[in-house]
Amino acid sequence: MRDDPVAMKLIEIEVLRYRPEQDVEPVPQVYDVPFTDDMSVLQGLQYIKDYLDGTLSFRWSCRMAICGSCGMMIDGVPRLSCKTFLRDFHPRRLRVEALAHFPIERDLVVVIDDFIGKLERIQPYIVPKTPRTLAEGEYLQTPAQLDVYEQFSSCINCLLCYAACPQYGLNPEFVGPGIMALLHRYNVDSRDGAASQRMEIAGSEAGAFNCTAVGYCSEVCPKHVDPANAVNQNKTLAAKDYFLRGAKPKGGKR
Numbered sequence: 001m002r003d004d005p006v007a008m009k010l011i012e013i014e015v016l017r018y019r020p021e022q023d024v025e026p027v028p029q030v031y032d033v034p035f036t037d038d039m040s041v042l043q044g045l046q047y048i049k050d051y052l053d054g055t056l057s058f059r060w061s062c063r064m065a066i067c068g069s070c071g072m073m074i075d076g077v078p079r080l081s082c083k084t085f086l087r088d089f090h091p092r093r094l095r096v097e098a099l100a101h102f103p104i105e106r107d108l109v110v111v112i113d114d115f116i117g118k119l120e121r122i123q124p125y126i127v128p129k130t131p132r133t134l135a136e137g138e139y140l141q142t143p144a145q146l147d148v149y150e151q152f153s154s155c156i157n158c159l160l161c162y163a164a165c166p167q168y169g170l171n172p173e174f175v176g177p178g179i180m181a182l183l184h185r186y187n188v189d190s191r192d193g194a195a196s197q198r199m200e201i202a203g204s205e206a207g208a209f210n211c212t213a214v215g216y217c218s219e220v221c222p223k224h225v226d227p228a229n230a231v232n233q234n235k236t237l238a239a240k241d242y243f244l245r246g247a248k249p250k251g252g253k254r
């Protein structure tokens with residue numbers, strides 16, 4: 001924090017707090033935070049924690065939109081707090097809340113067990129079609145093959161798309177936009193051989209067809225992954241997979 005009084009302004013940050021040992025439900029608390037134009041919302045929260053109220057809880061790590069841990073509702077919109085600047089809200093009061101659609105653990109920290117469980121189920125890694133030894137060298141891929149999935153590989157698991165998804169808010173069984181994007185990322189990778197297992201999830205009742213095509217997930221995505229595109233592609237792919245499974249002779253290969 002710079003201490004040049006000329007450059008300093010003051011902004012009110014209203015944080016929706018929840019301390020399970022004392023709060024029956026979340027309650028707002030307002031802090032006056034001095035800031036400079038280069039300060040992010042995350043830095044505003046860090047100022048509160050360091051100088052005003054050490055009990056405030058929130059997650060962060062990289063401070064550069066890479067780790068995906070600082071997502072929260074900022075003025076009602078799911079955003080990364082390290083990529084959102086206080087200057088864009090001044091002189092208004094800024095409201096900060098935990099990510100929508102997730103249980104609150106404490107203050108701005110949410111419980112992400114549901115997402116992690118779903119992530120594990122899709123095998124978020126390359127399952128080689130034919131395993132190779134190190135001595136056989138790397139799995140080669142053309143630029144065109146990379147292009148097919150590269151956009152979807154930018155997902156940082158920040159969960160903003162889940163907070164934006166009305167369907168996930170109504171039905172937590174829905175695998176959700178982020179998982180669909182990651183599932184797609186591996187399924188269309190030319191090196192992967194586990195697409196048929198993942199398509200069982202994509203085509204299930206909780207899969208792609210659960211999406212109601214609102215598209216807000218792609219609007220809030222800080223990495224331009226476009227999860228709505230992945231979901232839409234999987235509606236077609238899941239339908240195709242369904243018919244191919246039906247057409248498959250017993251014991252035969254697809």
Ligand code: FES
Binds near residue numbers: 064080081
């Ligand atoms: Fe890592 Fe914001 S702190 S994405």
